[in-house]
Amino acid sequence: MGSSTHIAQELLQQAHPPEAAATIFTEKVLHKPLRLRPTSPDPSSQDARAKRRIQRLRKKEKNQRRRKPKPLSAKEKRVTGIYDIPDEQKKYDIYVPLHRMWLGYMCEILGITENEKAFVTAQSAGSKLATADYHGAKVTVVRSRCVSLVGLTGIVVRDTKFTFQIITKKNELKTIPKKHTVFRFEIPQRMVGADDSKQSKGQTEAEIQPLPNLVFELHGSQFEHRATDRATKKFKQKHLADL
Numbered sequence: 133m134g135s136s137t138h139i140a141q142e143l144l145q146q147a148h149p150p151e152a153a154a155t156i157f158t159e160k161v162l163h164k165p166l167r168l169r170p171t172s173p174d175p176s177s178q179d180a181r182a183k184r185r186i187q188r189l190r191k192k193e194k195n196q197r198r199r200k201p202k203p204l205s206a207k208e209k210r211v212t213g214i215y216d217i218p219d220e221q222k223k224y225d226i227y228v229p230l231h232r233m234w235l236g237y238m239c240e241i242l243g244i245t246e247n248e249k250a251f252v253t254a255q256s257a258g259s260k261l262a263t264a265d266y267h268g269a270k271v272t273v274v275r276s277r278c279v280s281l282v283g284l285t286g287i288v289v290r291d292t293k294f295t296f297q298i299i300t301k302k303n304e305l306k307t308i309p310k311k312h313t314v315f316r317f318e319i320p321q322r323m324v325g326a327d328d329s330k331q332s333k334g335q336t337e338a339e340i341q342p343l344p345n346l347v348f349e350l351h352g353s354q355f356e357h358r359a360t361d362r363a364t365k366k367f368k369q370k371h372l373a374d375l
Contacts, residue, residue, distance in 0.1 A: 138157070138161070138162075140157060140161045141153065141154075141157045141161075144156055144157050215290065217289065217290075217297075217305060222299060222303055222304070222305050223299070223303050224286070224287065224299050224300065224301050224302075224303055226299075227268070227287045227289060227299055228287070230267070230268040230287065231268050231269070231270050231287050233268060234265075234266075234267070234268030234269055235319060235320070237264075237265070237268075238264065238319050239319065241260050241264060242257055242260065242261075242319070242346075244319070244321060244346075252346060261348065261350075262355075262362065263362045263363055264362075265291070265359050265362075265363070266288050266291050266296070266359070267288055267289070267290070267291055267359065268287060268288060269287070269288045269317050270285065270286070270287050270288075270317060270318075271285070271286070271288060271296065271298065271315040271316065271317045271350070272284070272285040272315065272316045272317070273285075273308060273313060273314070273315060273316075274314050274315070274316045274349065275313065275314040276308075276312065276313040276314070277312045277313075278309075278313075281306075281308055281313065284298070284300065284306055284308065285298075285300065285301070286298030286299050286300040286301070286306060287299050289305075291358070291359045292358065293356055293357060293358045293361075294309060294310055294311065294356055295307050295308060295309050295310060296308045296310060296315070296352075309352070310352030310353065310355055310356050311352060311353050311356065312352070312353055313352040313353075314349055314350065314351055314352065315349070315350040315352060316347065316348070316349050316350070317347075317348055317350065318345040318346065318347050318348075319345060319346040319348070320343075320345045320346075321343035321344070321345065321346065
């Protein structure tokens with residue numbers, strides 16, 4: 133056996149008869165096709181038109197990445213005034229439908245159903261009230277270190293981390309700090325005798341006794357979070373010495 137014999141043929145001859153080894157070597161090794169796929173076209177084989185097209189596409193992708201807008205900074209937001217309410221929108225009547233929508237939202241999360249008296253406790257509803265959204269709530273300032281703010285009532289149009297912005301019935305926009313301020317809001321319950329059974333007995337709407345409103349007080353010093361942050365924040369009950 134000459135030195136020019138293929139190493140694979142030598143190994144096959146050791147495991148198979150000479151004729152079988154020659155057949156396997158010819159079919160499986162010598163004449164086995166090698167299929168290769170180029171990862172990219174050869175630059176030398178491209179014509180000028182194809183090269184210009186590739187360069188144009190790469191330049192377009194680069195420009196698109198540059199044009200991607202960046203988020204505005206806090207200073208830019210103040211300068212542009214994107215959160216400022218125009219003077220023609222500072223009207224109490226505009227936000228009354230928002231307040232009605234908010235009442236329905238609160239009745240839903242507190243489980244208040246029609247014709248049934250609600251049973252709400254701090255254990256059952258405390259976490260829900262702490263994570264709720266108060267855009268549209270009608271709040272009243274009951275206690276504050278700034279005496280001039282006590283008694284203000286309005287609909288919340290903006291809930292920031294440290295303040296509530298409300299629209300009063302005098303169509304005035306007031307910014308109230310949350311710190312050292314206690315807010316009160318009420319949620320009306322449904323009418324007790326609004327079902328068909330009591331109306332069939334001849335009772336009028338004036339004779340039907342309404343349920344008392346659910347009254348809540350919100351301590352702003354413990355509520356200094358943005359509405360988006362409160363939605364995912366977990367609140368735990370703890371003793372507050374300053375209350």
